């Protein structure tokens with residue numbers, strides 16, 4: 001059994017095993033910290049920083065999903081600076097990515113009174129829509145680079161390694177090795193990436209066709225036909 005550590009979160013004392021993250025300790029204490037890139041079943045990478053909190057004596061805020069608790073820590077999850085930081089992160093996200101199908105992020109925008117137009121002059125990240133297989137489509141205009149799909153495709157679940165990062169800096173986006181169409185990669189179409197995507201960037205093909213107003217029989221015909229065409233190719 002790990003050695004316990006005791007800290008305070010928003011004035012509430014909590015004791016947790018060594019190695020517990022601030023986010024997990026806060027959950028244990030019934031304190032809500034927002035998350036976006038974090039998923040409880042995947043390796044946390046601390047990418048979006050929406051979970052940032054203040055730790056007394058620390059120069060910068062800490063990402064709660066990747067920062068382990070320490071004895072005597074004094075954590076503040078809703079100070080003025082923390083709220084301001086979260087609001088800015090959300091406003092930056094809204095200025096670069098299409099969040100229309102990301103209900104959890106839209107709810108955070110509302111909760112933190114973020115103005116989606118604050119950085120309206122900023123450059124929107126744009127990418128083509130990839131419709132290259134009968135199972136799911138990829139619209140990276142809606143992708144926040146949370147890395148969940150890459151992680152679930154790799155060591156966290158599927159060990160398929162079909163997805164990776166392409167590009168650099170502002171132009172970084174998720175893609176396949178050398179930009180290959182999905183059927184030409186190691187993808188086994190397990191659907192786990194679609195399941196963990198928080199924004200609608202990855203969407204089941206049948207759902208997309210339903211949203212376009214096609215009836216189920218036509219959808220069945222279309223997706224079957226494409227699969228057959230591929231088999232005959």
Ligand code: SF4
Nearest residue numbers: 143144146147149197
């Ligand atoms: S496609 Fe979805 S899961 Fe993958 S990085 Fe983008 S938002 Fe995250």
Ligand code: FES
Nearest residue numbers: 046048049051065
């Ligand atoms: S939820 Fe912690 S960094 Fe994204």
